[in-house]
Amino acid sequence: VTEPLERDIAAWLRNEPAVANDMGRARTYAAVRATRQRPAWLVPVVEVPRGWPMIIGSLPLLGWLLVAFALTVSLTVAGVLLSDLREEIAPVVDATPTASASPTPSPTRTPSPAPSPSRPPAERFTFQSPLYHYTIELVGNPAAIMPATEAWGALTRWDGLRGEFVDKLGPHLSAISADLTEEMPAETWARAFVPPRVVGTRCRKGGIVMAMDAPKSVWKEVDFNGRSGVMRERCGFLDGVVIAGGRAYLFSLSGPFNLSADSAARAEFLDLIATVEVMD
Amino acid sequence: VGVHADLVARARRGDHDAFEALVDSHYDRLVGIARRILRDAHAAEDAVQDALVHAWRNLRGLRDPARFEAWLGRLLINACRDQVRRARRRPIEVRIETFDRATGDDQARLADRDALERAFLGLPVDQRAALVLTHYLGYNAAEVADLLNVPQGTVYSRLHYGAAAMRAALVTRPVASNPQPEHVQ
Numbered sequence: 381v382t383e384p385l386e387r388d389i390a391a392w393l394r395n396e397p398a399v400a401n402d403m404g405r406a407r408t409y410a411a412v413r414a415t416r417q418r419p420a421w422l423v424p425v426v427e428v429p430r431g432w433p434m435i436i437g438s439l440p441l442l443g444w445l446l447v448a449f450a451l452t453v454s455l456t457v458a459g460v461l462l463s464d465l466r467e468e469i470a471p472v473v474d475a476t477p478t479a480s481a482s483p484t485p486s487p488t489r490t491p492s493p494a495p496s497p498s499r500p501p502a503e504r505f506t507f508q509s510p511l512y513h514y515t516i517e518l519v520g521n522p523a524a525i526m527p528a529t530e531a532w533g534a535l536t537r538w539d540g541l542r543g544e545f546v547d548k549l550g551p552h553l554s555a556i557s558a559d560l561t562e563e564m565p566a567e568t569w570a571r572a573f574v575p576p577r578v579v580g581t582r583c584r585k586g587g588i589v590m591a592m593d594a595p596k597s598v599w600k601e602v603d604f605n606g607r608s609g610v611m612r613e614r615c616g617f618l619d620g621v622v623i624a625g626g627r628a629y630l631f632s633l634s635g636p637f638n639l640s641a642d643s644a645a646r647a648e649f650l651d652l653i654a655t656v657e658v659m660d
Numbered sequence: 661v662g663v664h665a666d667l668v669a670r671a672r673r674g675d676h677d678a679f680e681a682l683v684d685s686h687y688d689r690l691v692g693i694a695r696r697i698l699r700d701a702h703a704a705e706d707a708v709q710d711a712l713v714h715a716w717r718n719l720r721g722l723r724d725p726a727r728f729e730a731w732l733g734r735l736l737i738n739a740c741r742d743q744v745r746r747a748r749r750r751p752i753e754v755r756i757e758t759f760d761r762a763t764g765d766d767q768a769r770l771a772d773r774d775a776l777e778r779a780f781l782g783l784p785v786d787q788r789a790a791l792v793l794t795h796y797l798g799y800n801a802a803e804v805a806d807l808l809n810v811p812q813g814t815v816y817s818r819l820h821y822g823a824a825a826m827r828a829a830l831v832t833r834p835v836a837s838n839p840q841p842e843h844v845q
Contacts, residue, residue, distance in 0.1 A: 389776065400688045
């Protein structure tokens with residue numbers, strides 16, 4: 381019964397053109413020529429069939445997945461250990477902790493309690509932003525600053541990229557400003573344009589906090605060199621916003637550990653923003 | 661085999677001419693397979709294009725040049741699967757058979773073909789691929805299993821269920837398609 385049916389199917393399948401269209405061939409080759417090859421390291425196993433059972437059967441890919449998993453675990457553990465170590469042996473930034481912000485820049489600064497002998501003494505200097513209309517007094521090496529080179533589109537949420545950065549490897553400060561399209565309180569602007577910080581491994585105390593558990597931001601009033609602004613503390617981030625001269629200014633201190641639980645870091649941040657002069 | 665491996669090696673270094681030389685001899689066959697699986701000339705060409713572009717993009721990760729053809733075949737089946745997914749959103753190509761005066765045999769043949777077509781299009785792509793590779797290309801179960809990266813038992817199963825569905829379609833095709841005697845008043 382089966383054989384005649386198979387013959388019918390075979391005959392029916394043969395009843396189709398066996399030669400391809402030359403235009404289709406040319407179009408295909410043109411599409412290939414317009415495509416860039418991926419580097420070999422991006423394609424560990426080229427014979428990766430689709431579908432989960434087939435992926436399981438592909439040992440090289442599984443190997444890559446295991447390596448990625450092991451690396452992730454190692455980095456997480458190393459990060460937590462480093463965070464513990466840093467909190468135990470050193471303050472977050474080498475500055476005198478001051479509990480409250482002062483309305484004028486502090487003229488002097490006490491050196492860090494135990495400076496490394498190989499490190500040159502930190503010097504105080506004033507940085508003037510080339511794009512964002514403010515100055516700030518900083519301590520350290522002026523060459524460590526990466527001034528912003530591209531202005532930020534004010535109507536989009538800050539993406540963290542187009543700001544100035546100071547000491548990007550450790551705790552670092554980034555700053556940015558934007559013209560306001562209409563007058564609004566600092567907190568309103570902050571809620572609209574400062575992204576909610578993802579709560580993750582930086583929240584060390586109390587274990588790893590998942591992003592889903594992130595509480596809503598609480599913005600508190602804070603002093604910006606005599607101007608009233610708002611400030612938020614979120615795990616690895618301290619964000620401050622002030623409105624002046626029709627512009628909104630955002631200053632953000634971040635680091636690879638829980639800044640908001642660190643009184644020294646908080647004091648340093650308040651000290652920093654108290655030195656901000658906006659250029660109306 | 662040496663020339664083949666050399667072309668793969670050159671194509672892996674970004675040589676488009678080598679890649680075209682490599683796939684040129686396979687192109688007609690690839691389109692033929694895709695056309696039989698998809699039953700649509702345009703979709704078949706699109707599937708082959710997708711498969712070849714994918715092959716070119718990922719060629720540098722191919723560790724064994726001798727497996728190029730098998731890999732290409734597998735990419736084509738995947739591309740056909742994608743085409744079937746997309747086909748739900750576009751019109752189906754209908755091929756018009758033209759003949760002046762149909763005899764009873766022609767009508768019966770057309771009815772059979774139509775029933776086969778409908779039954780085949782109702783099959784999953786994996787079953788279609790197994791039928792095409794077996795009954796059109798003449799591959800044995802081991803070769804089909806290697807190409808599709810499934811056990812031989814799976815190939816037999818796909819062939820069995822595919823053929824059963826097509827047999828059922830032929831058995832239940834409309835009687836109205838049988839030729840009727842012509843009465844002249």
